[in-house]
Amino acid sequence: MPEEQIIVQLNPDVPPTGSDLGITNAARKSFGRRSEWDVVRKDFGETLVKTLKDKDKRLLEFLARGMTADDFDGFVGQTMLTANEQTFESEDHFVNLLWQWRNTPTHDTPFSHSFFSFEIKAPIFVARQLVKHEYLIMSEYSRRYITDDVEFYQPTVWRKAAEDVKQGSSDEIVAAGELMEPLINHGNRDQMLLYTGMLKQGFAAEQARMVLPQSLMTSWTWSGTLGAFAKMCQLRLAKDSQYETRLVAKEVYKHLCNQFPVAAPLLVEGVR
Numbered sequence: 001m002p003e004e005q006i007i008v009q010l011n012p013d014v015p016p017t018g019s020d021l022g023i024t025n026a027a028r029k030s031f032g033r034r035s036e037w038d039v040v041r042k043d044f045g046e047t048l049v050k051t052l053k054d055k056d057k058r059l060l061e062f063l064a065r066g067m068t069a070d071d072f073d074g075f076v077g078q079t080m081l082t083a084n085e086q087t088f089e090s091e092d093h094f095v096n097l098l099w100q101w102r103n104t105p106t107h108d109t110p111f112s113h114s115f116f117s118f119e120i121k122a123p124i125f126v127a128r129q130l131v132k133h134e135y136l137i138m139s140e141y142s143r144r145y146i147t148d149d150v151e152f153y154q155p156t157v158w159r160k161a162a163e164d165v166k167q168g169s170s171d172e173i174v175a176a177g178e179l180m181e182p183l184i185n186h187g188n189r190d191q192m193l194l195y196t197g198m199l200k201q202g203f204a205a206e207q208a209r210m211v212l213p214q215s216l217m218t219s220w221t222w223s224g225t226l227g228a229f230a231k232m233c234q235l236r237l238a239k240d241s242q243y244e245t246r247l248v249a250k251e252v253y254k255h256l257c258n259q260f261p262v263a264a265p266l267l268v269e270g271v272r
Contacts, residue, residue, distance in 0.1 A: 005153055006126070006244065008251030011117035011221060016255070018114025018226065020262040024056040026110040027063055052262050063107040064266035111227035111263065118222045118252060123153035125214040126244050130236070135228040140220035143209040147199055151217040152188045159243070168240050188213065229256060230267035237268065 010016065025034050037050035052060075061069045120127075131138050159169035191211055198208040229252055235241065236249035256264035 003247060005121070005151075005217065006123075006247045007119075007121040008248055008255075009119050010255060011119050011223070014115075014117035014223065016114070016116050016259045018259070020052050020060065020260055021050075021056070022114060023063075023110045023226075023260070023263050024052070024059055026113050027059060027107070057262055060263050060266055063110055064263065064269070066106045108227050111230065111267065112225040114226040114260070116224065116226065116229055116252075116255065116259075118255070119219065120222050120248060121217060121219040122248055123214065123244065124216050124218050126242070126248060127218050127220060128214075129242065129245050130222075130232070130248065133228070133232045133235075136222060136224035136232065138220050138222050141218050143212070144206040147205050147208075150192060150195070150212070152213070153215040153217055153244075162240075168242065188215070226256065226260060226263065227267070230264065233268045234270075 021035065021037055028034060035053060035056050038053045039048050039050055041047065042049045058069050061072065065072050067075070120130075122130075127138075127140065130136075158174045160172040160174050162168045162170045191213055194211050195208055198211070199205065233249050233253045233256070236245050237253060241249070253264070253268060256268075
């Protein structure tokens, strides 16, 4: 299964840093102010839980959206009121629309003081898409030095090309098993035989690797700030992003939300 081959996990050597409160205090630094956690009892029991104060949640909303919570709610409400004269849509629908065309400045700096490092395993064609994102550092497994542990990505379905865009795929599945299965299996086998044969004959690994396909699995360490990873998720969680790339973004996003339960959903609002 593709979901089993593509792996995203936190780097065990570099734990995440920062918190929602840390972002709040980075923003308040300009005014020489600090905030503190609210400590509440969970489910009226003895367990004490740290939560962000309401005023600090509103501050994070302003930083991420570029407008106050009241302005945001008013904008969405007015959009819904206008559109509902023609048809009924959910509030989430209008929040998504708003994020597609709003023109308000965000305040990104406070979100860039927190850090993540991931260990990723995915096919080369996925890695080449993700390496394009700004401010994310990648250290990749190199076939100049490593010649064993060769694995190929094996999709379980083939998707039909999307009709309304130049690239991408639709949700429609192409019944091409009889055509593609032997082609992929034999192709991978033949390329693997050629690759190992070249190595045995003394070809340099850095040249022998060129015969391996884009379906070859690779792995890399991927590090950057909360803000940088959130921007990646904004693009790669969108429905028109490639499915295999979305699998990586979904797992990254889960870790962002676990560390930043308030800030991360705000930064990726509109595509979830």
